[in-house]
Amino acid sequence: DTEVTQTPKHLVMGMTNKKSLKCEQHMGHRAMYWYKQKAKKPPELMFVYSYEKLSINESVPSRFSPECPNSSLLNLHLHALQPEDSALYLCASSLTRDRNYEQYFGPGTRLTVT
Amino acid sequence: AQKITQTQPGMFVQEKEAVTLDCTYDTSDPSYGLFWYKQPSSGEMIFLIYQGSYDQQNATEGRYSLNFQKARKSANLVISASQLGDSAMYFCAMRVTGTASKLTFGTGTRLQVTL
Numbered sequence: 089d090t091e092v093t094q095t096p097k098h099l100v101m102g103m104t105n106k107k108s109l110k111c112e113q114h115m116g117h118r119a120m121y122w123y124k125q126k127a128k129k130p131p132e133l134m135f136v137y138s139y140e141k142l143s144i145n146e147s148v149p150s151r152f153s154p155e156c157p158n159s160s161l162l163n164l165h166l167h168a169l170q171p172e173d174s175a176l177y178l179c180a181s182s183l184t185r186d187r188n189y190e191q192y193f194g195p196g197t198r199l200t201v202t
Numbered sequence: 203a204q205k206i207t208q209t210q211p212g213m214f215v216q217e218k219e220a221v222t223l224d225c226t227y228d229t230s231d232p233s234y235g236l237f238w239y240k241q242p243s244s245g246e247m248i249f250l251i252y253q254g255s256y257d258q259q260n261a262t263e264g265r266y267s268l269n270f271q272k273a274r275k276s277a278n279l280v281i282s283a284s285q286l287g288d289s290a291m292y293f294c295a296m297r298v299t300g301t302a303s304k305l306t307f308g309t310g311t312r313l314q315v316t317l
Contacts (some may be wrong), residue, residue, distance in 0.1 A: 130293055130307030131247065144304070176245050188235030188254060188297050191305065193247035 091115075092194035094179050100200045103169060109197045111162040111179030117192075119185035120162040122154060123178040125196070131178055137162060138185045169201045204229045206296050208308035215284045216316055222269070223279040223311045225294035233299035236277040238268065241291040241310075250292075253277055284315045 092113045101107050111120065119138050123131035136144035137156040151173075153165040162179055176198050180191040205228040215221035227236065238250040253261045253268045261268040269278040281288055294308040 128310075130295075130310060131305075133304055136304075178245075178247060180247070188252070188299055190237060190249045190252050192249060193239075196245040198245065 092179055092181055092192050094177075094194035094197050096197055097195065098198045098200075100202060101166065101169065102202055103171075105169075106165070106167045108166065109164040109177055109179075109199075111164075111194055112160055113181040113192070113194075114160055115181065115192070116159075117181035117183055118159060119182045119189075120156060121180040121182075121191060122162070122164050123180065123193075125176040125178055127175075135164075136185060143185065166199075169199075171201050174199055174201045204231075204234075204296055204298055204306045206294050206306050206308035208294055208311050210311045211309075212312045212314070214314050214316060215281075217286060218283055220280060220282045221284055221313065223281070223292050223294075223313065225277045225279065225308060227275050227277060227294075227296050229275075229296065229298055231298045235297050235299065236268070236270070237295045237297070237305065238266070238277075238279045239293045239295060240288075241293065243290070247293070251279070281313075286315050286317075289313060289315045 095110045122134040125131040134148045135154045140156045151168050155163040176196045178196045179194045182191045183189040207226045234255045236253045240248045251263045251266045253270045260270050265282045267280045291310045291312050293310045295305045
């Protein structure tokens with residue numbers, strides 16, 4: 089099973105709202121990632137968690153707050169977003185972050201900020 | 203710094219034909235991995251194939267094969283016997299070993315399979 093699940097599939101939120109994106113995998117992977125993808129562009133790395141600890145933050149604004157409650161779950165908390173944050177948010181996981189293991193992606197959450 | 207270049211923004215191929223999607227890369231590190239992902243319009247990035255820089259043989263996975271030419275720094279994806287379901291965006295990506303898990307993606311090639 090190489091499945092990464094993400095909820096919700098679609099999210100519309102106002103600039104003053106607080107919402108969360110959720111990601112789950114049961115492959116025993118110890119590295120989990122958040123990517124942001126704008127239309128017709130490649131994914132851009134936002135955060136990397138390794139063994140439930142944040143190991144990379146690609147200078148992401150503080151209105152995005154990641155959380156890894158356990159080895160299977162990854163959340164992205166959203167607060168006071170801007171319209172330009174509208175994008176596809178992809179979660180991925182890999183066995184570990186230390187070697188060139190392939191990353192498995194979820195279906196993404198399409199976020200629209202109004 | 204690492205760079206991936208995909209020079210074909212769009213490609214057409216007839217069903218049952220083979221197609222090659224180009225990818226060139228640039229890195230000074232000797233140890234790296236090359237990946238191809240497929241992204242249908244639904245959005246999910248689907249892992250297709252992996253090639254390590256020290257691998258002696260070209261990678262193959264079913265109808266997918268990777269034409270790895272190290273001296274030319276190219277890692278082209280070959281899809282044999284194209285199917286309508288192969289219509290999607292295809293991304294080439296690279297990770298230099300030891301660099302903090304960061305995948306560097308190319309700009310992608312949109313493949314359309316026609317009858």
